[in-house]
Amino acid sequence: MLQVEGLTKYFGGVAAVDHVSFTVPEGSIYALIGPNGAGKTTVFNLITGVLPPDSGKISLKDCRLNGLNPSQIAAAGVARTFQNLQLFGSMTVLENVVTGAYLRGSMGFVRSMVRRPGISPEDRALMQYSLGLLSEVGLSDKAGWPAGRLPFGQQRLLEIARALASCPSLLLLDEPAAGLNTGETRELTGFLKRLKEKGLTIILVEHDMDTVMEVADSILVLDFGRVIFEGTPVEVQANPEVIRAYLGEEDEEC
Ligand SMILES: Nc1ncnc2c1ncn2[C@@H]1O[C@H](COP(=O)(O)OP(=O)(O)O)[C@@H](O)[C@H]1O
Ligand SMILES: [Mg+2]
Known part of the structure; x- marks a missing residue:
């Protein structure tokens, strides 16, 4: 459904997204995880045309998204939600x-x-x-x-x-479980599974690891704008580098 190749975006001298490549299969839930500032929202802003990439290629099926404006990208079938709600x-x-x-x-x-x-x-x-x-x-x-x-x-x-x-044919969700209580998070998880059953392709940015591990088919782990790992939920949870960079954070605080 979506192919991202060598996607790069600098803010000043800092690479917020640094040669990131991934492929999202049609009908799957693909999660992007990583610490705050890892570049997850910036990836969404690049896919939706809110920001132009410095380099890299983004394709939705056979449609090249680079160079299109946000309304053209929406018309091509990409919809999103925001980390900070933007309702009327x-x-x-x-x-x-x-x-x-x-x-x-x-x-x-x-x-x-x-x-x-x-x-x-x-x-x-x-x-x-x-x-x-x-x-x-x-x-x-x-x-x-x-x-x-x-x-x-x-x-x-x-x-x-x-x-x-x-x-949309592709839905981008930026931290949909943030601020939800346990019951609401469970409802959300069920809803995401139903959307997937209907064939929708979803990219999910989320810090709630229970939600990610339950619904995601594949997970891409970002740190400082770079891909540090890609795998299934089971593989991600067993990877020492991911645990050090991200999943171990909570343990260190305890
Ligand atoms: N519009 C912007 N201008 C300057 N710096 C930005 C902008 N958006 C994001 N950044 C920086 O890019 C990096 C990645 O941010 P972001 O994509 O929001 O991370 P995440 O969503 O993973 O928390 C951070 O260092 C952030 O401060
Ligand atoms: Mg973010």
């Missing part, structure tokens, strides 16, 4: 999901801003589809709430629903 707090939960569909570009953003009497069949279909997504994340009964009034965990789920509204 005063818009309703349902409206937030509907905006996600416009990101794909098929509905025409300008046309959507033009006032028309009544609701067109297209808009009605879009709302039905968005309500279906809300039901999948357990938020149907809150469709009319201002998004900013949802508890934090539900805002994270809403952001995923909004990303899904664009019908």
Whole structure:
């Protein structure tokens, strides 16, 4: 689904992403892990066109993403959520999901801003589809709430629903479990598995190792912008370098 080759991004003299290569098979959950500052969010910003890479190649199936702008990349089928939530707090939960569909570009953003009497069949279909997504994340009964009034965990789920509204073929999730309680994290884990069963390809940046180890097919470990290991959850947990650079962190603190 996604192929990244030699991806490099400097900020000043520091390589935030340093010759990173990986391939994400279609229908898999591929995790990116590593300490804070390892370059994970920057990889997402490069894939989504928010930042231009200094070098390297990014391809979604046969489509070269380098050089495309963020809306073209969204239209090609890439959707994301953010480490720091970026919802429209005063818009309703349902409206937030509907905006996600416009990101794909098929509905025409300008046309959507033009006032028309009544609701067109297209808009009605879009709302039905968005309500279906809300039901999948357990938020149907809150469709009319201002998004900013949802508890934090539900805002994270809403952001995923909004990303899904664009019908992506690749979904990038940046720390979706951050700030969630144990029950919410379990719900999220189940939801990610259901998305995978439906054939969606996901790249997951996450610090919650229980979630990563449970859902990921493969894991790429980054440190100081460089790949230090790639493997299955079992292989990653057994690798001494990964334990030293990352998984051992908590033990050292104890
Ligand atoms: N827009 C930016 N300008 C300058 N430095 C940045 C920018 N974004 C990230 N960085 C730096 O790049 C490195 C990687 O950051 P980031 O990708 O956010 O790491 P992670 O998501 O793994 O915690 C860090 O040293 C960070 O300070
Ligand atoms: Mg980050």
